[in-house]
Amino acid sequence: MGNNNNNKRRKFYGNNAGAAGNGGFGGASNGGKSAQQNAQNGQRQQNKPQNAAGGGNGAGKNKPKNRGMNPANNANKNRNANGNNGGKNRADDGRKDTYVYELDGNVYINLTNKCSNGCEFCVRNERASYYGNYLWIRHGDPTAEKVIAELEKKDVSAYKELVFCGFGEPTYKMGEMTAVAEYAHSRGLKTRLNTNGQGNLINKRDIVPELKGKIDLVNVSLNAPDAESYQKICHSQYRLDAFPALVEFAKSCVKNGVACRFSVVDCIGAEAVESCRRLAESEGVPLYVRKYIADS
Template sequence: MILYTLYENSYIDIAHLETLKDVHVYVNLTNRCPCACTFCLRQTKEMLESNSLWLEREPSVDEVIQEFQKYDLDDFAEVIFCGFGEPLERVDDVVQIAGILKLYRRDLPIRINTNGLANLIHKRDITPELKGRIDTISISLNAPDAKEYYELTRSRFGIESFQAMLDFTVLSKQYVPHVVLTVVDIIGSEKIAQCQSLCDELGVTLRVRPFEE
């Protein structure tokens, strides 16, 4: 499915909701991701075969917009680019879709959930392209240091990925009003405190997410 939301600890196509009032709508664009995180459910065979977010093919920009045109954007509390893969693998399409949505509803909050490695993926700084289109960017910090980050994410870009993610965070602050780094609560209170200190240094917010089996 392309447009979905979280409902009773599961994913549901928004077409199946009785009401869309104040719904948070997630946009699923790709299965691709440069990481193979040890804690990510996408790594299990069961998820790859049966999870409804797995895309048989990537939807075009036109197909995504056609899905949005079925609904009243005024009902939505927020639109979030976040699916089975890394949304900024398709940064040009994310920017185009967000721009079109803003034309229809300028005050629509738009967020990207990302691993923060887009500049490595595309070999350029993509953060200026987010200006005026993205209101919040939520970046997976995962760990307080490069070694543990690489062990957890198994990024194809290697151990340098950690610093690249931090650099992306700082660059994003110039163009996106709200920049958030996230960790999962299973890393423990000591490492969470270290991550908080890092966020304080960078001048961004830390959000601790609950681990979901």
């Protein structure tokens, strides 16, 4: 695991930061390339014109792919020459869309596949299922009524939390999310929102008041200590505006009495994690460091 994490750190913060896949999910390896080839590739990468956001030179060249904004294309990326990517395709094979799934004693809600980020380490870059749950939505995002109907079939007292987290950013679906959260509370179930923190940008308004009393814990994915590093890893459609917006969003949650924490994935490296910890402390927001999950 140590070697894998070292390779992931090179992926995020080394010569290849912000580049497309370096030999597998999470940037685990260089696919057996020689040291000389890697050095040459690194030199070519350094010679490419880039802007501060880690891709793009004002003329549209070298612009990072925003995988998050086109989940259909992302899901259908062919991994093999014959077009078979190991069952990861989003083709309609008769399977029912998964809006509600269970994991680690919690019940999770998958409201949408739309996301403003295209994170390097996101599990959806490589597969369409997560711990046996097929999370690509092919027949339209669910209504709150559809989600609640699924929850009605379950013994919610068996769960620790209801978590809004799937293959997309839940704050694209504020109405559905808050309605389901109200239902969860009516059944005595605590709620958590896992978010990229860009909800105010996405909705073009302050959504924090709408979360108060509905969401018991907001978990904001930080994943970098500054705007440029964040953009290299997360490829937000909002580019360098995304990072300060998510920091302000988290601070606003705390200020307005909505329990909130930052989270980082440990594969970004110990130095980056410590930088994130210092940032979180300076902003008065707790930090949670979670393990990188490479496979289900």
